Amino acid sequence: MPAHAPISVPAQLPAVPADLTGRDSEIAELRGQLRRDDPAGTRATGAMPTCVVTGGSGVGKSTLALRVAHDMAVHFPDGQLYADLRGSTSTPAQAADVLGRFLRALDAGGALPECLDERAERFRTVLAGRRVLVLLDDAADEPQVRPLLPGGSYNAVVVTARRRLSGLAGATHLDLGMLAEPDAVRLLARVAGEKRVADDPLGARDIVALCGLLPLAVRIVGARLAARPHWTLASMISRLADESRRLSELAVADQQVTAGIAATYRGLGSDARTALRCLSWLGLPDFPAWIIAPLLDIPLGDADAAAEGLIDAKAIDFVRVDPLGLPRYRIHELIRVYAAQQAHQHDNRDLLTHRCGGSCSPGCGSSVS
Structure with a gap:
């Protein structure tokens, strides 16, 4: 590793909640994704590890990421940077502002550049050849994250997000589900x-x-x-x-489940919200994608894309493949309760009956085959 002038060594990671329970396999997997070193200490792949932890609201993404980041801090002696990107809120953090904070924490010297691209370039330059871990919590999307990525293979990045962020080239992904x-x-x-x-x-x-x-x-x-x-x-x-x-x-x-579910619901398009309300009203334990077609009055061929959109938003989960070879999905219990309340407040019962009549009787509670 080349020699560099001394810089500040930030230690910005928040504390890990003391009641973290379980997640042993996920912790081991994330550690493994961050430890892509060969015996000489250089990245075996020549690329910086970027690990994205995804999951629905309240599933423990931030807690898991913090636990692993603290465990791995010893491997990043030049510092650990942290930013709450507020991606699930109505006021997500601006990448330029986050870079300004990072550069000040690193005591990079000189006046901060005004534009985003120049700040990103300065950030990559300062971290070149150093071992710094960056934790980006609650990311909104790929454009928010990309300027915050260091360029050198000695660094590593952990991102938490509700969506998978598949557009981050070379990133590994860890999907976090419910507890056993x-x-x-x-x-x-x-x-x-x-x-x-x-x-x-x-x-x-x-x-x-x-x-x-x-x-x-x-x-x-x-x-x-x-x-x-x-x-x-x-x-x-x-x-x-x-x-x-x-x-x-x-x-x-200040802790409540409803806030996270409401943010997920608000992030859906109008048709997706309608589908979720109707699915919750039906009360099915699980369902195939085609059931969404009559609910939204869309062609059968478009139902799979609608289901995948709900999965990407963490509004529904894949459960199994049925004997006919069709994927089946399920709404999480608490999202179902929230969506049913929304249906009760905002939908006409006759309209719900009309929408759902071609699928199943309301509250039938049995699988649709």
Whole structure:
């Protein structure tokens, strides 16, 4: 590695939440993606590792990325940079502003260039030949991320985003799903209290199921139980079982599940929002893509593209391939509850019946073959 004049060594990574639970295989995979070194210490591929962690709101992307970034910090002695890109909000960060902060943190010297391209060039120059880890949290899209990428193979970048960001050339991808039930129960116990959960293991399983195994939802329920020692797990189950109030129950202090789901919903196009409301109203455990065609009154051949758009937005998930060889999908439990509320508030029941009549009776709860 060539010698360079000393620069500041930033250590910007926020703390890792203390209740991170499970994710052992995902942690190992992300570490492996960042450790693409040969014995001589140069990148075996000659390219900088860029790792994108994707998943829906509240699934724990940021927590996982922070955990691995802290673990790997020793391999990046020239610093660790962090930026919240606010991609899931209505005011995403501007790449030029982020680069300005990074350059000041690196004490790059000289006046900051005014334009984005010149700041990106300065950033790449300052990091050339150095070992710096960059964590870009909650990215909106590829154009926001590209100017923030160093150019040298000694650096590494971790990006978290709700969408896959397939347009980032050479990036590796880690899709984060829901917790396994045992890990979700362990998370609930860590936050609410081990004894409380041990005294009612079946109740704990019911709670994490009502949370859809979503880490944020489980953590919120645990925090509410910890703050109310006189509440039983059964009383919390009763609160969550009422779908009309479930999402309002999943909030504590400044943490709430609804905000993330609402942002996902707002990010959909009009037709996609309509499809999601109708699918939630049908109440199917899973469904094939073709069912979207009558819901939106579109050609059958366009239904697959509509389903893929909902998958990209993390509004639905792929479940399995059925005996006919067709992919089947599912709406996450909490997104289903939110979309059903939106349907109740904004859609005429007769219109819903008309849209869904060609697919299945409302609330039928059985698979469409």
